[in-house]
Amino acid sequence: MxxxxxxxxxxxxxxxxxxxxxxxxxxxxxxxxxxxxxxxxxxxxxxxxxxxxxxxxxxxxxxxxxxxxxxxxxxxxxxxxxxxxxxxxxxxxxxxxxxxxxxxxxxxxxxxxxxxxxxxxxxxxxxxxxxxxxxxxxxAYGIHADRDDLRLPPPQAASAAPGAVVVHPGAQSAARRWPAPRFAEVARRLRALGHRVVVTGGPTEDALVLDVAGRAQLPGRDVLRGGLPFGELSALVARAALVISGDTGLAHLAVAHGGPSVTLFGPVPPRLWGPPPGPRHRALWKAGPPGDPHGSTPDPQLLLIAADEVTEAARTLLRPGPARRPAPAMRPRNGDEARVPPARP
Incomplete structure (x- = not known):
């Protein structure tokens, strides 16, 4: 245009x-x-x-x-x-x-x-x-708009983790935040299956990112803190093997790039804000009364989604990863963070 x-x-x-x-x-x-x-x-x-x-x-x-x-x-x-x-x-x-x-x-x-x-x-x-x-x-005003015209062009920037599973635990409100320990459990299971997993968050979500990364024992290179600029975030999502998140902006970015996604819904059902129908997206939701999407505590319907369900949904969208054992924890050397320390339970 x-x-x-x-x-x-x-x-x-x-x-x-x-x-x-x-x-x-x-x-x-x-x-x-x-x-x-x-x-x-x-x-x-x-x-x-x-x-x-x-x-x-x-x-x-x-x-x-x-x-x-x-x-x-x-x-x-x-x-x-x-x-x-x-x-x-x-x-x-x-x-x-x-x-x-x-x-x-x-x-x-x-x-x-x-x-x-x-x-x-x-x-x-x-x-x-x-x-x-x-x-x-x-x-209604004679202006035609196609609801399926939602794709973004491929980003010019390089991805920080091409082919990785992107786990994004954050959301603007607590009502749409699935618990960090469950995100970490999914990340651990997918790594055990041979998939690279990176965790990311917004500019104010470093503590949450570190919590999930620590529990999942991710290496430092796979912990993307500080909120990536849009160009880098777009490239990460566009070239990801899968995006796992709550009902937040990153889920819509995955849809905009046509990449596989698993999105967890709670206070708002996916028929109102979810991805378009198709085999590349899984919207997980437990039917129930509508909640407050801006609430200060996790929505009860969101909490009904188990880590097993998210892992299985992810597996249906992922190709098998190479068989490997997770690398053992390493001590940081020369001030470099080799591995994020596990978080306290």
Missing amino acids: TAAPDDAPRVLVLRALGLGDLLTGVPALRGVRRAFPRHRIVLALPAALTEAALATGAVDEILPAEALERAVPRLDHWPGPPPDVAIDLHGNGTESRDALAALAPRRLLAHAHEDPVTGRPPVWRWDEHERERWCRFLG
Whole structure:
């Protein structure tokens, strides 16, 4: 997709959420890009997601917008004249609509706003998958978006662990975090089957990463701390043998690259946020009442998933690894960390 010139009229899209939200919104963003080929598409979202947003090929520029504590960000730092079109892909309430309306766009598309061209806005459906929701929303305005148009191009960066199983134990909220000892147990079992396993996490999840790595007795080279930059993270996921994670951004990144994944769901069922149907993805979920995806404790339904189930799901997606015994623990030499020390139970 070719970028529009700097002086072209602009379409402002608001989706100031996380990585998973961005990636589920890719089909809608590409629909907007095709519908406005002579406009510059500006996406309002956190600045940390700039590289990921530009990788979609659907966005010309970023308007940094942080939705702190799930609040709608202010957009009063919008530069230049009002946007030609403003599109609310952030939510269905008046807060996100008002943030866009304050910029006086020529046309505003939002669930909470009647459009003079089409009349009543689309109806919000709580039982709809996130990808389908925004494609249907745009369709109400005559903008076609394909819910299956979600793949990212192959990343240019090299992978830190090509062919490895990537274990990602973190999530933005505790409600979606499966216990660290269970992630470690799965990692140990897959290593015993001959697979290389690496563990990764976000910028604030070093303690969790070290806990899982220590329990699984991973070598230091397979412990990826500090939160990888998006390009490196994308390359790691794109060239992984498998990604194992909770319902978080990395699971959506695996889907975007078409790689095998096992995703653990708890408060939100996979029919609302899960991967598309197909043999390369396993969504594990214990049916039950919906929970709070932003809760401060692990969701009860998530805790019903056992390490045996995750290991078996992983084995169905992995080729057999070379037979080997795990290397014995080594003492660090010359200050180098040869092996992460086991965590206390």
